[in-house]
Amino acid sequence: QRRDTPKPSGRVFAPYAIFKGKAALSIEPCLPTFAKIEPGNLRIDRRGSVMMTFMPSIGERKYDWAKKQLFALSATEVGSLISMDSSESSEFFHDPSMKSSNAGQVRKSLSIKPHADGSGYFFSLTVNNSLLKTNDRIVVPVTKAEFAVMKTAFSFALPHIMGWGRLTGQVDTAATQGITLH
Amino acid sequence: QRRDTPKPSGRVFAPYAIFKGKAALSIEPCLPTFAKIEPGNLRIDRRGSVMMTFMPSIGERKYDWAKKQLFALSATEVGSLISMDSSESSEFFHDPSMKSSNAGQVRKSLSIKPHADGSGYFFSLTVNNSLLKTNDRIVVPVTKAEFAVMKTAFSFALPHIMGWGRLTGQVDTAATQGITLH
Amino acid sequence: QRRDTPKPSGRVFAPYAIFKGKAALSIEPCLPTFAKIEPGNLRIDRRGSVMMTFMPSIGERKYDWAKKQLFALSATEVGSLISMDSSESSEFFHDPSMKSSNAGQVRKSLSIKPHADGSGYFFSLTVNNSLLKTNDRIVVPVTKAEFAVMKTAFSFALPHIMGWGRLTGQVDTAATQGITLH
Amino acid sequence: QRRDTPKPSGRVFAPYAIFKGKAALSIEPCLPTFAKIEPGNLRIDRRGSVMMTFMPSIGERKYDWAKKQLFALSATEVGSLISMDSSESSEFFHDPSMKSSNAGQVRKSLSIKPHADGSGYFFSLTVNNSLLKTNDRIVVPVTKAEFAVMKTAFSFALPHIMGWGRLTGQVDTAATQGITLH
Numbered sequence: 001q002r003r004d005t006p007k008p009s010g011r012v013f014a015p016y017a018i019f020k021g022k023a024a025l026s027i028e029p030c031l032p033t034f035a036k037i038e039p040g041n042l043r044i045d046r047r048g049s050v051m052m053t054f055m056p057s058i059g060e061r062k063y064d065w066a067k068k069q070l071f072a073l074s075a076t077e078v079g080s081l082i083s084m085d086s087s088e089s090s091e092f093f094h095d096p097s098m099k100s101s102n103a104g105q106v107r108k109s110l111s112i113k114p115h116a117d118g119s120g121y122f123f124s125l126t127v128n129n130s131l132l133k134t135n136d137r138i139v140v141p142v143t144k145a146e147f148a149v150m151k152t153a154f155s156f157a158l159p160h161i162m163g164w165g166r167l168t169g170q171v172d173t174a175a176t177q178g179i180t181l182h
Numbered sequence: 183q184r185r186d187t188p189k190p191s192g193r194v195f196a197p198y199a200i201f202k203g204k205a206a207l208s209i210e211p212c213l214p215t216f217a218k219i220e221p222g223n224l225r226i227d228r229r230g231s232v233m234m235t236f237m238p239s240i241g242e243r244k245y246d247w248a249k250k251q252l253f254a255l256s257a258t259e260v261g262s263l264i265s266m267d268s269s270e271s272s273e274f275f276h277d278p279s280m281k282s283s284n285a286g287q288v289r290k291s292l293s294i295k296p297h298a299d300g301s302g303y304f305f306s307l308t309v310n311n312s313l314l315k316t317n318d319r320i321v322v323p324v325t326k327a328e329f330a331v332m333k334t335a336f337s338f339a340l341p342h343i344m345g346w347g348r349l350t351g352q353v354d355t356a357a358t359q360g361i362t363l364h
Numbered sequence: 365q366r367r368d369t370p371k372p373s374g375r376v377f378a379p380y381a382i383f384k385g386k387a388a389l390s391i392e393p394c395l396p397t398f399a400k401i402e403p404g405n406l407r408i409d410r411r412g413s414v415m416m417t418f419m420p421s422i423g424e425r426k427y428d429w430a431k432k433q434l435f436a437l438s439a440t441e442v443g444s445l446i447s448m449d450s451s452e453s454s455e456f457f458h459d460p461s462m463k464s465s466n467a468g469q470v471r472k473s474l475s476i477k478p479h480a481d482g483s484g485y486f487f488s489l490t491v492n493n494s495l496l497k498t499n500d501r502i503v504v505p506v507t508k509a510e511f512a513v514m515k516t517a518f519s520f521a522l523p524h525i526m527g528w529g530r531l532t533g534q535v536d537t538a539a540t541q542g543i544t545l546h
Numbered sequence: 547q548r549r550d551t552p553k554p555s556g557r558v559f560a561p562y563a564i565f566k567g568k569a570a571l572s573i574e575p576c577l578p579t580f581a582k583i584e585p586g587n588l589r590i591d592r593r594g595s596v597m598m599t600f601m602p603s604i605g606e607r608k609y610d611w612a613k614k615q616l617f618a619l620s621a622t623e624v625g626s627l628i629s630m631d632s633s634e635s636s637e638f639f640h641d642p643s644m645k646s647s648n649a650g651q652v653r654k655s656l657s658i659k660p661h662a663d664g665s666g667y668f669f670s671l672t673v674n675n676s677l678l679k680t681n682d683r684i685v686v687p688v689t690k691a692e693f694a695v696m697k698t699a700f701s702f703a704l705p706h707i708m709g710w711g712r713l714t715g716q717v718d719t720a721a722t723q724g725i726t727l728h
Contacts, residue, residue, distance in 0.1 A: 214560070
């Protein structure tokens with residue numbers, strides 16, 4: 001969704017990509033946006049997320065970008081994922097048109113299930129479109145090490161998608177006047 | 183409390199808000215302030231905190247800002263919260279007028295208790311005012327995922343409310359003279 | 365490998381070094397590089413890593429830099445290491461010439477094995493060169509405390525070698541125009 | 547020790563202080579220093595540490611700064627502390643004159659021992675001076691919550707005292723020329 005809006009320059013693209021036989025999963029944080037409020041302050045406007053992009057494979061090491069499906073994890077869903085222990089499952093449900101007249105037309109669900117032997121997880125994204133009468137399902141197996149990368153990178157990203165990364169850089173101008181601070 | 187002092191510009195507002203049926207809880211870090219000391223250094227002045235704002239509901243998805251109650255977690259209380267395991271309870275007591283002539287007049291207590299089934303916690307703020315003879319209690323149920331967001335965001339915020347975020351950016355000017363550092 | 369390319373100025377060298385009787389291990393993150401893409405954005409180009417340099421000892425507190433052997437941990441290998449619990453082993457295999465005509469000529473393997481008493485780990489790097497008919501093996505015992513330093517420092521470095529450190533600093537220029545942000 | 551050297555301006559002081567009945571403990575990270583090397587790069591010069599300052603009490607809420615004792619935790623000692631589980635003890639030994647002609651004259655040891663009931667730890671600093679024939683011992687009880695603050699703040703500080711905080715800010719000038727990066 002965010003991908004389709006006009007992009008300002010100065011952005012940095014660094015997806016964490018997991019390429020497997022039948023599908024790929026690419027993960028990237030999306031930062032929040034801020035609105036100006038008086039007197040010269042900022043208030044968080046659109047919340048950030050961790051965007052997961054699933055793509056089915058169409059041959060050896062080739063993935064079909066046109067058939068990609070997106071799932072944007074909210075801060076609370078990220079919290080859910082990073083607190084999963086090795087035997088737990090999670091499932092998240094999204095309706096991209098929630099609260100609009102198209103509500104219920106498309107239903108997405110992301111399921112995360114541990115392998116029985118503890119060696120990793122299955123990430124399965126199901127997208128059901130009642131209008132087009134389609135039901136897509138893309139499954140990517142994720143190893144324990146790849147899941148550990150996610151947990152650490154998501155823990156790092158979480159305060160930033162919440163907008164708390166900005167808070168730590170703000171300066172009390174009265175106290176620091178005349179001193180150059182990092 | 184901090185909310186009532188004149189605010190410098192350049193601040194960023196990004197509360198983490200949990201809206202539930204009977205009440206809402208909004209959480210935001212408050213950075214410390216610094217005082218100038220010789221020769222051109224800074225010393226921490228007022229310590230930072232994690233400010234929790236509880237608001238009772240007054241209808242569907244409406245919350246009564248006028249009846250809000252604040253509770254500012256200190257660094258050590260944040261440490262207590264982030265080290266809680268899933269079966270533990272915590273309780274913190276504050277007297278907003280401690281060490282003044284009004285000490286004991288208002289007593290606040292924040293209680294964090296796990297649900298019996300491990301699915302989350304109850305955050306209960308009780309404010310007892312012996313002068314006004316009022317006793318307010320606002321309870322917000324917090325899911326396991328929301329608590330995980332708190333733990334991660336509080337761990338991120340803790341060094342910053344302690345003032346240690348500033349330490350890491352300081353530059354030994356002798357050694358780095360002539361080199362532009364981040 | 366990265367060591368041999370021309371270096372821009374402004375770099376910072378701060379290896380974490382473990383000196384033991386028979387060998388030393390020096391560890392340092394290598395940041396990713398970025399390529400410019402339109403309109404004024406950056407895309408990650410070469411991924412970062414955590415570079416491990418093993419050196420055999422040639423006398424008391426002297427180590428043979430000329431006989432050093434390198435092993436660059438990828439993000440996923442870093443994830444694997446930081447998620448190891450105290451009784452687990454790991455082994456990683458690298459072929460420095462993978463996908464070239466020299467593939468299979470040199471095989472490197474890094475093995476991490478816990479001591480039986482839980483007091484630490486053995487880090488063993490084996491480099492097998494089928495052309496030179498050499499087989500080098502350098503072993504460094506790592507204490508539990510040194511391993512804890514690695515886990516914490518690698519968790520810190522991981523988002524940066526993935527390129528996610530850059531993401532958090534990017535600014536939505538539309539929203540923040542006219543305000544100086546950290 | 548570091549306290550006695552001439553200080554450049556621009557420093558920030560934000561100790562984490564624990565005041566108890568018989569003594570106080572004040573904790574602060576000390577950043578490493580860097581030396582310039584060709585061509586315009588920096589190499590870590592003096593390693594950083596986490597400085598612990600113990601002071602005996604001389605009355606209610608009064609502490610004797612003149613009788614303070616210092617203990618500078620190295621990166622590896624910090625790693626040891628943050629990986630302690632709730633039933634473990636640690637002990638660190640320092641000789642401030644190590645490798646000089648005064649070696650062995652002063653011996654310092656920091657002992658960290660859990661309370662039997664799991665409610666916290668005793669931090670005991672013993673300083674034995676064989677020349678002055680003195681043997682000082684300062685003990686500060688540390689609650690579980692205060693210890694959690696230390697673990698989180700030390701985990702934050704560790705990469706910075708190692709000098710890795712600087713690594714993440716360095717910029718590959720070739721790739722980013724013409725783009726302003728954070």
